[in-house]
Amino acid sequence: RESGLLDPCRENGVVLIGYSPLCLGLLSGKYDADNMPKGARGVLFRQLLPKVGPLIQTLREVANERSKTVGQVALNWCLAKGAVPLVGVKTAKQAEENLGALGWRLSEAEVRALDDVSSAVKAKTLQNIFQTA
Secondary structure (H helix, E strand, C coil): CCCCCHHHHHHCCCCEEEECCCHHHHHHCCCECCECCCCHHHHHHHHHHHHHHHHHHHHHHHHHHHCCCHHHHHHHHHHHCCEEEECCCCCHHHHHHHHCCCCCCCCHHHHHHHHHHHHCCCCCCCCCCCCCC
């Protein structure tokens, strides 16, 4: 929404692709302050985690209520916003887990709660060097 693309795309029947909707795994629920990935991602996550912590907590609350994983809720939220999530996986298990985002829908109240908490997040990720401006 911040890019200003969502509304014109909707008006013209264009579906957006949500690039890295799990934020390199940060929104998967796999990582926390005591469990960070190694290398550059770990450095980045240590900076981002305090800022996106409230969003991860809300994702976790919805996941617990729905008997879903944090990542499944994050992906379903992307779908609820009208975007197709483009998700990278390293294992078959991750692919299977991501499929759990399909076949159900977040309620309007859940989407609103996630939207509200995410609008307060003031974190910026690094620009992907393969993307063009």
